[in-house]
Amino acid sequence: MTGLPREFFAPGNSFIDFLRAQAPDVLAAAVAPAGGQATLAAPAAASAPTAAAVAPALTAATQTPPTGTTVLALAYRDGVIMAGDRRATQGHQIASREIEKVFPADRFTAIGIAGVAGIAVQLVRLYQLELEHYEKVEGAPLSLTGKANRLATMLRSQLELALRGLAALPLLAGRDPAADGPGRIFAFDVTGGAYEEREFAAVGSGALFAKGSLKKLRKPQGTARAAIRAALGALADAAEEDTGTGGADPARSIYPVVARVDQRGYARIPDGELAKLYGGLT
Amino acid sequence: MTYPLYVPPEQIIKDRADFARRGARRGLPALALSTADGVLLAARNPSRALRKISEIYDKVGFAAVGKWSEFEALRVAGIRYADLRGYSYDRVDVTARGLAGAYAQTIAAAFTSDPKPLEVEVAVAQVGETQMDDAVFHITFDGAVSDELPWAVLGGAPAGAHETMTEGWRPGLTLPEAGELARAALGALGGGETAFEAAVLTRGAVGRSFVRLAAIP
Numbered sequence: 001m002t003g004l005p006r007e008f009f010a011p012g013n014s015f016i017d018f019l020r021a022q023a024p025d026v027l028a029a030a031v032a033p034a035g036g037q038a039t040l041a042a043p044a045a046a047s048a049p050t051a052a053a054v055a056p057a058l059t060a061a062t063q064t065p066p067t068g069t070t071v072l073a074l075a076y077r078d079g080v081i082m083a084g085d086r087r088a089t090q091g092h093q094i095a096s097r098e099i100e101k102v103f104p105a106d107r108f109t110a111i112g113i114a115g116v117a118g119i120a121v122q123l124v125r126l127y128q129l130e131l132e133h134y135e136k137v138e139g140a141p142l143s144l145t146g147k148a149n150r151l152a153t154m155l156r157s158q159l160e161l162a163l164r165g166l167a168a169l170p171l172l173a174g175r176d177p178a179a180d181g182p183g184r185i186f187a188f189d190v191t192g193g194a195y196e197e198r199e200f201a202a203v204g205s206g207a208l209f210a211k212g213s214l215k216k217l218r219k220p221q222g223t224a225r226a227a228i229r230a231a232l233g234a235l236a237d238a239a240e241e242d243t244g245t246g247g248a249d250p251a252r253s254i255y256p257v258v259a260r261v262d263q264r265g266y267a268r269i270p271d272g273e274l275a276k277l278y279g280g281l282t
Numbered sequence: 283m284t285y286p287l288y289v290p291p292e293q294i295i296k297d298r299a300d301f302a303r304r305g306a307r308r309g310l311p312a313l314a315l316s317t318a319d320g321v322l323l324a325a326r327n328p329s330r331a332l333r334k335i336s337e338i339y340d341k342v343g344f345a346a347v348g349k350w351s352e353f354e355a356l357r358v359a360g361i362r363y364a365d366l367r368g369y370s371y372d373r374v375d376v377t378a379r380g381l382a383g384a385y386a387q388t389i390a391a392a393f394t395s396d397p398k399p400l401e402v403e404v405a406v407a408q409v410g411e412t413q414m415d416d417a418v419f420h421i422t423f424d425g426a427v428s429d430e431l432p433w434a435v436l437g438g439a440p441a442g443a444h445e446t447m448t449e450g451w452r453p454g455l456t457l458p459e460a461g462e463l464a465r466a467a468l469g470a471l472g473g474g475e476t477a478f479e480a481a482v483l484t485r486g487a488v489g490r491s492f493v494r495l496a497a498i499p
Contacts, residue, residue, distance in 0.1 A: 003389070004363060004384050009355050023370070129368075136365075
């Protein structure tokens with residue numbers, strides 16, 4: 001007679017570490033096995049890259065923004081707003097008009113993603129579960145800084161994929177439930193660096209335009225409504241300048257995904273409300 | 283010439299069962315019961331840090347009594363089991379039944395072949411769409427599972443508590459009514475006025491339904 005395997009009783013509070021030991025096959029490309037290579041395609045490229053090969057690849061990976069997408073976050077009086085466009089591209093074609101790039105990471109944190117869709121979606125799914133798993137095992141959630149560091153560690157383990165051009169970059173925004181005032185925003189790079197940003201941040205190919213726009217539109221002590229309006233304006237600017245970013249499509253009722261994290265937690269802004277704000281914008 | 287001492291297998295099992303039962307029932311009791319508003323989990327527990335009740339997954343909760351180190355290991359293993367299953371398949375594919383089976387196997391294996399049986403009693407509960415869909419699995423120290431009742435009383439001296447529950451439980455109990463019943467059942471076991479620990483798996487919640495309560499409602 002057997003019961004649950006021994007790995008189920010090993011110490012630790014990380015779901016990813018547990019998966020590595022118990023079911024590495026389930027842990028797909030998003031997070032490579034520790035010390036090993038990601039199990040994704042191209043056997044030629046799967047050998048460990050030499051230092052000479054890494055340097056240019058790393059420069060390319062860190063300097064080229066992920067193709068497509070604008071996801072931005074900005075802090076306001078009582079929390080933080082995160083917004084992302086809905087376009088997914090495949091070369092010069094549009095793969096989807098209504099993909100979602102902003103998700104709840106947990107009750108008080110939002111995560112947005114830019115980059116290769118498959119990897120990005122898996123990264124989000126695994127990260128959501130990692131936070132939930134920690135909370136259940138420990139009986140209390142991670143601190144916000146702890147959440148950002150955990151995400152950075154996950155990115156570090158997918159560095160090799162990023163070197164092959166398969167990068168996904170997240171943006172994290174949230175607040176500590178106990179703390180008052182504006183939310184906090186963390187941006188990341190492919191090497192697993194986590195950088196806390198003041199007031200606003202953006203990732204994706206349209207990030208440059210969105211940041212320029214936010215710089216002028218944001219009001220750090222403004223209301224949620226003003227912040228949402230600034231976010232929509234910035235996304236509209238990005239969509240005008242960047243082919244990888246989709247604009248709002250009122251004819252099809254497709255609006256950006258906009259989420260707010262305040263003292264009540266994560267909430268997605270309904271399309272109806274966005275439609276009204278868009279009316280005032282144009 | 284010496285002969286190994288012969289001990290009949292019945293005696294070995296009985297000794298192990300006595301040992302495990304004593305260990306599991308030494309501590310303060312816990313219970314799980316189905317109500318109209320969800321599944322209530324409650325325990326007598328003076329500690330604020332060492333919990334007897336826990337969230338496992340969206341609709342699945344856990345309560346245990348006995349040796350803390352042993353049921354804590356089972357609790358964490360249960361969370362891993364549920365998260366692995368939900369990640370590999372889908373969140374709706376995680377059920378109390380599956381976890382109860384895994385626990386029963388683990389506890390039964392320890393009972394027959396480990397140097398020492400586990401001194402624990404575990405309840406795995408699931409909240410359904412209606413009260414008819416609720417499930418409460420009761421797993422004892424030897425790995426025996428039962429799910430006949432809509433409630434389970436773990437540990438302690440359950441005779442008085444069982445009667446209280448049998449008489450007091452009916453379908454459609456509200457959460458405050460169930461809280462009163464739980465308090466009576468847990469209190470009937472004596473042991474002075476100690477703190478209670480309580481949580482509810484809320485019926486109709488989207489996603490995670492486990493809510494920890496400051497006290498029994």
